[in-house]
Amino acid sequence: MTEEKGLNFIEEIVEEDLKEKKYLQIITRFPPEPNGYLHIGHASSICLNFGLTQKYGGYTNLRFDDTNPVTEETEYVESIKNDVKWLGFEWGNELYASDYFDTLYEYAIKLIKKGLAYVDDSTSEEIAALKGTPTEPGKNSPYRNRSVEENLDLFERMKNGEFADGSKTLRAKIDMAHTNMLMRDPVLYRIKHAHHHRTGDKWCIYPMYDFAHGQSDSIETVTHSICTLEFVPHRELYDWLIEKLEIYPSKQYEFARRNLTYTITSKRKLLQLVNDKYVDGWDDPRMTTISGLRRRGFTPESIRDFCDRIGVAKRENIVDIGLLEHCLREHLNKVALRRMVVLDPVKLVITNYPAGQTEEVYSENNPEAENNGGTRAIPFSNELWIEREDFMEVPAKKWFRLAPGAMVRLKSAYIIKCEDFAKDENGNITEIMCTYIPESKSGNDTSGIHVKGTIHWVSIRHAAKAEVRLYDRLFKVENPAAEEDDFLSYINPNSLKVIKTAYIEPSLKTAQPGAQFQFIRKGYFTLDKYSTPENLVFNRSVTLKDTWAKESKK
RNA sequence: UGGCCUAUAGUAUAAUGGUAGUACGACAGAUUUUGGUUCUGUUUGUCUUGGUUCGAAUCCAGGUAGGCCAACCA
Numbered sequence: 001m002t003e004e005k006g007l008n009f010i011e012e013i014v015e016e017d018l019k020e021k022k023y024l025q026i027i028t029r030f031p032p033e034p035n036g037y038l039h040i041g042h043a044s045s046i047c048l049n050f051g052l053t054q055k056y057g058g059y060t061n062l063r064f065d066d067t068n069p070v071t072e073e074t075e076y077v078e079s080i081k082n083d084v085k086w087l088g089f090e091w092g093n094e095l096y097a098s099d100y101f102d103t104l105y106e107y108a109i110k111l112i113k114k115g116l117a118y119v120d121d122s123t124s125e126e127i128a129a130l131k132g133t134p135t136e137p138g139k140n141s142p143y144r145n146r147s148v149e150e151n152l153d154l155f156e157r158m159k160n161g162e163f164a165d166g167s168k169t170l171r172a173k174i175d176m177a178h179t180n181m182l183m184r185d186p187v188l189y190r191i192k193h194a195h196h197h198r199t200g201d202k203w204c205i206y207p208m209y210d211f212a213h214g215q216s217d218s219i220e221t222v223t224h225s226i227c228t229l230e231f232v233p234h235r236e237l238y239d240w241l242i243e244k245l246e247i248y249p250s251k252q253y254e255f256a257r258r259n260l261t262y263t264i265t266s267k268r269k270l271l272q273l274v275n276d277k278y279v280d281g282w283d284d285p286r287m288t289t290i291s292g293l294r295r296r297g298f299t300p301e302s303i304r305d306f307c308d309r310i311g312v313a314k315r316e317n318i319v320d321i322g323l324l325e326h327c328l329r330e331h332l333n334k335v336a337l338r339r340m341v342v343l344d345p346v347k348l349v350i351t352n353y354p355a356g357q358t359e360e361v362y363s364e365n366n367p368e369a370e371n372n373g374g375t376r377a378i379p380f381s382n383e384l385w386i387e388r389e390d391f392m393e394v395p396a397k398k399w400f401r402l403a404p405g406a407m408v409r410l411k412s413a414y415i416i417k418c419e420d421f422a423k424d425e426n427g428n429i430t431e432i433m434c435t436y437i438p439e440s441k442s443g444n445d446t447s448g449i450h451v452k453g454t455i456h457w458v459s460i461r462h463a464a465k466a467e468v469r470l471y472d473r474l475f476k477v478e479n480p481a482a483e484e485d486d487f488l489s490y491i492n493p494n495s496l497k498v499i500k501t502a503y504i505e506p507s508l509k510t511a512q513p514g515a516q517f518q519f520i521r522k523g524y525f526t527l528d529k530y531s532t533p534e535n536l537v538f539n540r541s542v543t544l545k546d547t548w549a550k551e552s553k554k
Numbered sequence: 555u556g557g558c559c560u561a562u563a564g565u566a567u568a569a570u571g572g573u574a575g576u577a578c579g580a581c582a583g584a585u586u587u588u589g590g591u592u593c594u595g596u597u598u599g600u601c602u603u604g605g606u607u608c609g610a611a612u613c614c615a616g617g618u619a620g621g622c623c624a625a626c627c628a
Contacts, residue, residue: 006568006576033628068627124626133624135556169626179557181624190626209628232559233623256560256621267628309577311567313560316621320565323578333591368591400589409587442587454587521588548589 008312010048010253014056014224025058026223030084030091031213033065034076034197036267037282037289038083040303040324044258047307049226050089059092061220066098067212069196077197079282083290088300093220097212098198100219104207105159107215107245108170108189112151116244117188118144119154120171127169130176131184137177138184144173158191161204165191170205174240182237186210214238217250225250228257229314258310259318262473263288264481278491279474283529285539286474286495296471297516297526297541299335302328318479325542332516332524332541337365337373340411340456341519341538342503343468345385347460348432350416353382358461361442363412366518376507379462380413385503387521390455391432393421398551400452402432408453411520415440415451456520463503466536469528470497504536511536518544 007015017023028049032038038046053060062084066072084091111117120127120143132138146154158168170189178184188211193204214237217225225238235252242249259265270289273279282289285296293303306327310319340363361380366373386402395403402408407417416434424430440447472495480487510533511517517525523543531537 006570008567012570031628035628065628071627127626128624131624133556136624137556138624166626181557184624187626192626206626208626213628229559230622231628233557236558254559258566261565309566313567315560317566320578323566326578329590338588363587367588398589411587413587415587445587451587453589456588518588518590521590544588544590546589551589 009314010052010224010226010255010312011055013253014052017223018056023223026053026056027058027061027092027221028052028224028226029061029063029095029217029220029222031063031065031216031227032080033068033071034073034080035068035071036076036271037079037291039265039267039270039290040260040263040288040293041258041265042083043087043290043303044307044310044312045226045228046084046087046089047304048255048312050091051308052224052226053092058223060089061093061095061222062091063095063097063216063220065209065213065216066096066196066198067207067209069192069194069206072197074197079291083294086294086300087290087303095216095220096198097207097216098196100212100216101199101203101207103219104212104215105205107247108155108207108211109152110245111172111188112155112170113148114244115148116173117151117170118146118173119151119158120144120169120185121167122169124166127187131181132176134181140176141171141185144185155189158189158205159203161193163191165193167191172237172241180233180236182210182233183240186237210234210237211241214241214250214252215245215247217252218242218245218248221248222250225252227252227254229254254314255312256314256317258307259316259479260288260324261318261321261478262475262480263321264475264487266481269481269487272488278488285469285471285528288474295529295539297332297524297539298324298328299331299516302331305331321473328542329524329545332518333368334370335366336516336518336524338363338367338520339508339517340378340458340505341466341468341508341522341525342385342387342456342458342463343470343499343519343522344388345503346388346391346429346432348384348386348416348434348457350382350384350434350436351419352435355382357381358459361413378412378505378507379459380410381459381461383460384410384457385460385463386432386455386457388429391418391421391429393429396552401455402434402453406453407449407451408455409440409442409451410436411454411456412442413457414438414442415445415447415449456522458503458505460503462506464506464509464536465501466504466508466538468499468502468525468538468540470499470540471495472497502538509533509536511538516541 030049050060130139169187171185174183176184283291283295360377362375391402414436416436420433422431476492477490480490524541525538528537
């Protein structure tokens with residue numbers, strides 16, 4: 001009955017493997033390096049890896065690829081664990097490549113004994129010089145033919161700290177003329193007298209990515225090791241090492257990383273934005289880090305839905321950030337509580353409503369909620385704040401909000417008619433005078449009047465105040481990384497607009513962290529993590545679709 | 555002047571030799587006490603040239619375009 005959704009190419013491989021009974025269960029891993037915060041691109045990988053084992057059975061390990069102590073920190077480990085959990089996934093085991101340093105060291109010795117690895121005294125410049133280029137073969141290192149005994153002795157002394165950083169490396173002995181540059185005697189171990197976030201000062205030699213990743217997969221009996229396209233050339237080395245080491249044959253599969261319009265997902269560039277204070281930390285709501293999206297008010301559901309919709313493939317891509325926003329709106333529409341907030345206030349006086357009188361009107365919390373969100377009371381009086389942009393002295397074509405002589409409904413309250421307005425010496429509207437129609441009260445309207453426009457409002461006497469932060473995309477161009485100039489020159493100067501004083505309806509005073517709101521007609525908002533009851537701060541997660549904005553531009 | 559990967563509407567992704575579909579977007583309309591939501595309709599696509607085949611987006615060959623590879627990063 002339901003239309004079957006096509007499988008992505010990795011699911012096809014998994015189904016085929018399962019059909020052939022190649023594996024009893026599948027095991028995947030999500031392998032971040034703890035040197036930065038996770039971003040939306042990682043979310044794709046997380047959803048893919050964890051999604052596969054949820055769908056087909058098995059489990060996914062969270063494994064930190066912590067083989068480079070100089071860039072890695074515990075702070076990042078904690079943020080990564082937090083983000084994966086928040087996205088809604090549970091890992092089978094929490095593991096670290098550094099857990100395997102002893103095993104990896106034994107593997108290296110095994111390779112040396114097989115005559116497949118050697119200690120090289122060349123400097124990195126010398127190694128580079130002998131490496132050749134993609135079109136020219138490399139040349140053998142003068143140290144390539146050391147005896148097994150000498151290599152064993154030298155490698156042990158490397159481990160014991162007898163040599164300075166950079167003075168020696170352990171290299172695989174493969175083929176300096178190989179068409180794959182990675183097979184030209186790749187470096188396996190390097191000397192770094194550096195403190196490691198987990199192993200402390202136990203080691204002064206550390207394995208390279210290629211000598212750690214595949215072996216870690218193998219140790220964990222990972223069946224499908226999924227990574228991004230730039231690792232395609234590494235697969236040959238990955239397989240070579242597994243074969244020569246005679247260990248469990250994990251298989252690597254590569255998919256194209258997801259790019260998003262108006263964003264960057266390079267860890268280096270994200271770090272630069274943070275360090276140089278272009279943004280307020282890794283979790284700045286304009287950042288497409290997981291923590292930034294969370295602070296902005298994105299939900300795990302919406303991010304998972306997004307990852308699901310963009311799919312998995314091998315071709316270069318740049319996904320429209322509008323789709324991410326669509327996924328958020330779709331989810332929030334179902335769960336966000338509707339509230340009235342005036343961001344850019346202008347005073348409206350109802351001249352035929354008794355001054356000093358207050359009555360309560362009732363408004364639905366969410367007309368789209370699955371179990372009907374109920375209603376709340378809102379105080380109404382003769383003096384209201386309304387949105388400045390909801391009044392036009394000279395109405396435009398197709399305008400059906402407030403204008404001289406025009407009628408609109410005040411949401412959940414009465415229909416009013418604009419009788420007059422006042423301006424200051426600069427021509428700014430200072431006050432709008434209206435009369436209301438007593439029989440038009442929402443819920444028992446006997447007036448028989450139908451108006452096309454409905455606007456939101458807050459009673460001046462009852463309004464509370466809050467700071468509201470309006471976010472826009474961080475970059476002005478679709479693909480900042482592909483532009484000529486440095487990506488920093490494409491930062492959108494208007495990516496954050498702060499409204500120090502917005503007027504909020506009284507029920508919002510007790511807003512709780514994490515609650516999602518729709519400020520009616522304005523967008524979806526959530527409390528900022530640094531908001532306090534005394535100084536409320538709301539972040540705009542995303543605007544509502546605005547057909548009028550489009551129409552008025554025509 | 556090498557090797558590897560990729561090419562389907564504006565974007566992303568299906569179709570696994572048999573009717574080129576879906577989502578987002580765009581456009582038009584209906585509904586609406588949010589110019590929101592919802593609903594309906596329209597629009598736009600197989601990089602190119604050959605070949606195999608009754609039949610090709612799919613298989614093969616050549617071309618073109620884009621990406622990746624020369625860190626003691628991952």
